[in-house]
Amino acid sequence: MPSTPRIVVALALALLTAPAVRADDPLLERDVLPVLTKQCLGCHGGLRQKGGLDLRTVPAMLKGGESGPAVKARDAAASEMWKRIESDEMPPNDKKLTAAEKAAIKGWIAAGMPTVAQRQKDADPLLATGKKHDPKEVAATIDTHLDKVLNVAKLKPAGRSEDAEFLRRVYLDLTGRVPTAEQAAGFLDSKDADKRAKLIDALLATPQYGEQFGRTWRDWICPPELPSDANGGKQPHTEAQNLGKWLGTRFAAGDPWDAIARDVLTAEGDIKSKPQVIFFALSGEGGKATPAGSARATASLFMGVQFQCAECHDDPYRAWSQKEHWALAAFFAKTTGDFGKVSESRGGGRPEITIPKSAFKNAGNNVPAAFLGEKSPAVKGDALRPAFAEWLTAKDNPYFARAFANRLWFYFFSRGIVNPVDDFRELNPPSHPGLMKLLANEFADSGFDVKHLVRCICNSEAYQRTSRVAAGADEQAVAAMTANFGRMPLRVMTADVLLDSLKLAYGDPKLDLRAIDPKDGNANGESAPVAEPYLEFLRRFGTNEDDATDFTHGIPQMLAMINHPRLLAGSNLLDAKLKAKPAPGADEVVEFLYLSTLSRRPTAAEKAAADRYLKKAPDPTKGYNGVLWMLVNRTEYLLVR
Amino acid sequence: MTRYAPVFFLFALFSAPALAADPPKVPPYKAVSTEAEALARIEELGGVVRKAGDAGLEVDFHHTGAAITDDHLQYLLSLKAVAVLRLKETAVTDAGLAHVGKLTGLRRLYLEKTAITDAGLKQLTGLKELEYLNLFGTKVTDAGVAQLKALPKLAQLFVAETPVTAAGIVAFQKAAPGVRVVPDPAQERERAKSALETAKTAVVNAEEALATAEKDAAELAPKAAQLKKELDDSTKLLNDAKKAADELKKKADDATKRFKDGGGDKAKKDADESRQRADDAQKAAQAIQTKTDQLRQQSARAGNAKKRAEDAKLALDAARRSEADARKLLDESR
Amino acid sequence: MSQPLLRRRDLLKLSAAGLLSGASVPWFESLAAAAPALKKPRGKSCILLWMDGGPSQQHTFDPKPNGEFKAAKTAVPGIHIVEQLPQLGQCMDDMVLLRSMKTEINDHYDAKYYLHTGYKRASAFEHPAVGCIASSQLGLPNDDLPAFVTIDAGSDKVNGGRFYRSVPAYLGPQHAPLAVHDPYKGLENLKESGGDLADRLELLGSGEAQFAKEYPLPAVGAKQAAFDRAVRLMRSKRAKAFDLEQESEKTREEYGAHKFGQSCLLARRLVEAGVSFVEVFHRGWDDHEGAAKRIAARAPWMDAGMSALIRDLKQRGMLDDTLVVWMGEFGRSPGDGGGHFCNAWSTAWAGGGLKTGQVIGKTSETGKNAGGTVTERPISAPDYIATLCLALGIDIHQEFTAAGNRPMPLADKTAKPITEILK
Incomplete structure (x- = not known):
């Protein structure tokens, strides 16, 4: 591979040319910044600069405050910051720095204040830019890059997943439900060497692919309990679900991401013809669109930028200023929206916004609209949102492509290349800068083709690695390897995916696991604690959005799985199977049940255990119902290997 | 370097069908020598040890049920400064209280629904710091409680659902006036008296309501049809009157407008007269409104008189029963 | 739960950012917080009786001279509440108004949110409800029973706006409440x-x-542990706490045949079983057509249920350790109670080891709009939440x-807790 020598050389150069920097020197972002964030930035950050001192970036530290520069490269003894920390004069409260923390800071100054960002500045983009590549080539490049990094870090990546593992994982990730027994058997029994790639293509062509991605984005856009108020105010659950469905049809059709983004951001009109208009009210306040809310949501979802702190004051910990936040919000200053429609007021005047009273600081100041990182745009007063959307979705926009690519990577690997997934900034560098550039470029060069990017990622060995862990493995080593994408994480099924998988396993599209009977009358209207089956399931089985490896279900969820009568009452598919001619034997039925839930065949031990159980059952159907119950209560069922 | 130890423990739990059987056996008492060991044994039994205030520990066996026996209490003797001990519904008996009696710093002791008796209480008389003692649901009697007057710092004593009698409590209160006892016979009597007063008032109100309802049933109900007719007529009249008033008001408004638009004295006179007529019509409509409302009320009363009478009878019966209950309560508390 | 210096996950994130360091750095280890050998002090339990919709204060705990409901004496001389709540009047020496x-x-x-969290609703994120706070501060981790349970005591009218659901927000999903939808059916x-x-x-x-x-x-460990706890709960005696049939007929009658009373009884059982915070909610108090008739109909069962709860807790010696709080999201207009009124309204507390038998704050007594303004010691929502948390022993x-x-x-x-009622 032509790229291979380049990455090795780049790393070697980084090692050799950095003056007297050893491999285990403290680095700013990794070792020093966490300490500063916890102990110092509250008073010496974006919110307050006591003594005129800002410690968020190296240039700021060198500039210093009232007592002069805070640090002197390679000379801790002469660095004011070190002197005060060493003597415990700072921080001026009870929570002093520990010996280890002080050592990190001292070591860092002594090493010349190296930063990860410096090291990553010249990261190799790995493939020629300006054109779309074959997915297999991109996939191979991803793998080579990741393997190199793992090698340097002396971590051995996990092996390839078995077919059964991969089958279930890719069905769940790409279509949001487990495969049927037939689909599972078909894949497992196929001898086609290229079956994995073909399966990925086949799944991308299904409408369920769109549904799954549509509802994933729906959940990223709006929290499950929607901000609706006013006496008797209706919650727009249906409209929010429709937004998900609309996104789903766009994804399924293969529409490019820039077109979708433009359609969302420039939408005007009635929700009946344009489901996406609800985006503004959902990210607003009290059911109404607000410029700050629209800015915050747009920044997080489409640009990978966290703006929530900068609404009221300069972000204490990140370098965003309040002015930048409001300059972005100014693009939405003329937008009015609620849960039914969105409109834009026309009329000239400079495109600017007045900071409202609700902000902590600078209320009343006028801020002109400006693209993030640039001065004011040349925009006529009328077409604010279209001008913004055009800038955002331009091929060379620094935020758009990489924000989506990172989110997509986060979706598959439960961990972005930049974390948190919407927190791109200089002091939060990507763990794999080359990979980030590769994916962002590929996405932009393919015309923001989502399916293409999915293919590139899913065809990589990295995505197809097993999530198994060797017995007795060191926890920290496993975590480091997973964090470097040397192993797939073990993830928890989201509520949507779990519900669809259960519906499939039971052959019951109306599967209802609500805790109460609607006839009891507790289910009336929006003042009722329990409403419709879908919503109630989402509430009960919701998962940790930030970390898919975090199992958060507790006793109520487990009790529902163990004792809800519906889960023991059998499945239509099972009944149909039992009625087939010739009548299937116990082995065949058990295999059918395993395939429709765990997407694999039972082992010999599992077959024996099932036999023992079935012998005790009063009649065959009851026995099989019990086996099905057992399968959906298996840890392997709820988790995604 | 940590291994995944906790998961292997669970693996053991699942491999055995023990999950389907009885809970694991309770470890018997084994002597310990250090506080740390005692803490570990207590936690093993399912007890929870917490800090209690500034100095002292709280040991909570509340959810261990039958697992805790008298022997296990010896672990407490290895702990420094046990201040609060919760033994509700455990299998502790009088023998166990011998150990408890040695916890000289004990301030609160919970013995609800345990099998202790008066003999056990005797062993507690050395607890000089004891402020709170809960004997709810035990078999202690007046004699046992009487022993507790020896406790110098006792401030709260709970003896509900025990064989202790009101007389016994009163006697104890005389001997130890600083102790708040629950149930307190004096308070119970107050409560019963007040309940009786309330019930009596309820009976009086119910009798009044019944009387009114019966009167209506006798006098108004027969006239129901007639009242309805009168109501309908009045309503019709009212609608006509309202319509007329509205029309006159409109005329008055027009006249006023004409005047304002530059009419002269004649226009003003017209306006004033129109205004006057409109006001009169309004007043007339008001009067009819009032009468209609009255008729509506009466018609309604006539209509539902029978039902109200039935309801009132039921309510009176209920109120009389409440009064009887309250009287009984008061008698019992004497 | 306040975070340790750095969460483990963050550490690993950061180490991954440094490509050239795969081995563990010594000071990572030192950040693993040592588990405390002794658990924190017990704190108290709380039973929150939430009257959803805004109950009228002048028809309950703050009657006025010419009001629609007459005032009646209580067990504490000088304190009067409406005559329709006689049994609660008898409990007044254990209550604070x-x-x-x-x-x-x-x-x-917005008001429900404010009175459950102490914060005004912001668009950026959600705040945890006080029940979830109690669960995170007072509950034992990995306990068989969840620390926070809500009980639906029904409604006599479907009103009062959108239902507020307690969320744990940044405290973590394990502190979400367990919901009992029907006290008669239990868990x-x-x-x-x-x-x-x-x-x-x-x-x-x-x-x-x-x-x-x-x-x-x-x-995997977490799932198997949760499953295991669920099965243990099914078999445990503590699960019987959810079963009202275990109580004697006599007790059930004392609490009253209404769902509210039975919910109060269930709440007592849950607190006995170790639940830290129980919220019993009853909907339908949004009496826009006037409060008199409606509250007159509700008073008997509210009086019976709440007073039975207080008496029962007292008999069992639990009253000092259990705080009972009665409230809604605001009060109602002076006079007929026809509109929402947040300027001067009442909540009633009982037990919890407080200095009971007193009234905090006063509203205007005379004039056309008697009760329309607070004349002494205004209590804001943050004040209220801070007081509640302090009373429960939360820092x-x-x-x-x-x-x-x-x-x-x-x-x-900015919260100023009402220290006058705390011991």
Whole structure:
């Protein structure tokens, strides 16, 4: 591979040319910044600069405050910051720095204040830019890059997943439900060497692919309990679900991401013809669109930028200023929206916004609209949102492509290349800068083709690695390897995916696991604690959005799985199977049940255990119902290997 | 370097069908020598040890049920400064209280629904710091409680659902006036008296309501049809009157407008007269409104008189029963 | 829970950012917080009686001279409440009335949010409800029973705006409440369905053991532990706390035949079983057509249920350790109680080891709009939450970490707790 020598050389150069920097020197972002964030930035950050001192970036530290520069490269003894920390004069409260923390800071100054960002500045983009590549080539490049990094870090990546593992994982990730027994058997029994790639293509062509991605984005856009108020105010659950469905049809059709983004951001009109208009009210306040809310949501979802702190004051910990936040919000200053429609007021005047009273600081100041990182745009007063959307979705926009690519990577690997997934900034560098550039470029060069990017990622060995862990493995080593994408994480099924998988396993599209009977009358209207089956399931089985490896279900969820009568009452598919001619034997039925839930065949031990159980059952159907119950209560069922 | 130890423990739990059987056996008492060991044994039994205030520990066996026996209490003797001990519904008996009696710093002791008796209480008389003692649901009697007057710092004593009698409590209160006892016979009597007063008032109100309802049933109900007719007529009249008033008001408004638009004295006179007529019509409509409302009320009363009478009878019966209950309560508390 | 210096996950994130360091750095280890050998002090339990919709104060705990309901004496000389609540009047020496609530918000949902969290609703993120705070501060981790349970006591009218659901927000999903939708039915799905659970568990066990061997990971351990706790709960005596049939007929009658009373009884049982915070909610108090008739109809069962609860707690010696709080999201207009009124309203507390038998705050007594303004000691929503947390033994000066590393104090810094009622 032509790229291979380049990455090795780049790393070697980084090692050799950095003056007297050893491999285990403290680095700013990794070792020093966490300490500063916890102990110092509250008073010496974006919110307050006591003594005129800002410690968020190296240039700021060198500039210093009232007592002069805070640090002197390679000379801790002469660095004011070190002197005060060493003597415990700072921080001026009870929570002093520990010996280890002080050592990190001292070591860092002594090493010349190296930063990860410096090291990553010249990261190799790995493939020629300006054109779309074959997915297999991109996939191979991803793998080579990741393997190199793992090698340097002396971590051995996990092996390839078995077919059964991969089958279930890719069905769940790409279509949001487990495969049927037939689909599972078909894949497992196929001898086609290229079956994995073909399966990925086949799944991308299904409408369920769109549904799954549509509802994933729906959940990223709006929290499950929607901000609706006013006496008797209706919650727009249906409209929010429709937004998900609309996104789903766009994804399924293969529409490019820039077109979708433009359609969302420039939408005007009635929700009946344009489901996406609800985006503004959902990210607003009290059911109404607000410029700050629209800015915050747009920044997080489409640009990978966290703006929530900068609404009221300069972000204490990140370098965003309040002015930048409001300059972005100014693009939405003329937008009015609620849960039914969105409109834009026309009329000239400079495109600017007045900071409202609700902000902590600078209320009343006028801020002109400006693209993030640039001065004011040349925009006529009328077409604010279209001008913004055009800038955002331009091929060379620094935020758009990489924000989506990172989110997509986060979706598959439960961990972005930049974390948190919407927190791109200089002091939060990507763990794999080359990979980030590769994916962002590929996405932009393919015309923001989502399916293409999915293919590139899913065809990589990295995505197809097993999530198994060797017995007795060191926890920290496993975590480091997973964090470097040397192993797939073990993830928890989201509520949507779990519900669809259960519906499939039971052959019951109306599967209802609500805790109460609607006839009891507790289910009336929006003042009722329990409403419709879908919503109630989402509430009960919701998962940790930030970390898919975090199992958060507790006793109520487990009790529902163990004792809800519906889960023991059998499945239509099972009944149909039992009625087939010739009548299937116990082995065949058990295999059918395993395939429709765990997407694999039972082992010999599992077959024996099932036999023992079935012998005790009063009649065959009851026995099989019990086996099905057992399968959906298996840890392997709820988790995604 | 940590291994995944906790998961292997669970693996053991699942491999055995023990999950389907009885809970694991309770470890018997084994002597310990250090506080740390005692803490570990207590936690093993399912007890929870917490800090209690500034100095002292709280040991909570509340959810261990039958697992805790008298022997296990010896672990407490290895702990420094046990201040609060919760033994509700455990299998502790009088023998166990011998150990408890040695916890000289004990301030609160919970013995609800345990099998202790008066003999056990005797062993507690050395607890000089004891402020709170809960004997709810035990078999202690007046004699046992009487022993507790020896406790110098006792401030709260709970003896509900025990064989202790009101007389016994009163006697104890005389001997130890600083102790708040629950149930307190004096308070119970107050409560019963007040309940009786309330019930009596309820009976009086119910009798009044019944009387009114019966009167209506006798006098108004027969006239129901007639009242309805009168109501309908009045309503019709009212609608006509309202319509007329509205029309006159409109005329008055027009006249006023004409005047304002530059009419002269004649226009003003017209306006004033129109205004006057409109006001009169309004007043007339008001009067009819009032009468209609009255008729509506009466018609309604006539209509539902029978039902109200039935309801009132039921309510009176209920109120009389409440009064009887309250009287009984008061008698019992004497 | 206030975060340790750095969460483990963050550490690993950061180490991954440094490509050239795969081995563990010594100072990572030192950040593993040593588990405290002794658990924190017990704190108290709380039973919150939430009257959704805004109950009228002048028709309950703050009657006025020419009001629609007459005032009656209580067990405490000088304190009067409406005559329709006689049994509660008899409990007054164990109660505290807070009559000067002044909470700025008249919209249902926003007010419910405000009075459950102590913060005004912001668009950026959600705040944890006080029940979830109690669960995180007072509950024992990995306990069989959840620390926070809500009980639906029904409604006599479907009004009061959107239902507020307590969320744990940045405290973590394990502090979300367990919801009992019908006190008569107890905890849903607690009873075994199908007869052969033991056999099915055995069938399950063999497969689970193998999976745990192949995937020794935290998510697997967490799931198996939660499953295990659920099965233990099904068998445990503590689960019987959810079953009202275990109580004697006499006790059930004392609490009253209404769902509210039975919910109060269930709440007492849950607190006995170790639940830290129980919220009993009853909907339908949004009496726009006038409060008199409606509250007259509700008073008998509210009086019976709440007073039975207080008496029962007292008999069992639990009253000092259990705080009972009665309230809604605001009060109602002086006079007929026809509109929302947040400028002067009442909540009633009982037990909890407070200095009971007193009234805090006063509202105007005379004039056309008697009761329309607070004349003494106004209590804001942050004041109220801070007081509640202090009364339960929670440290209100703690800070949590919300999204974006934002420090969130448990109680708003401007809160002035009502120390006059705390011992």
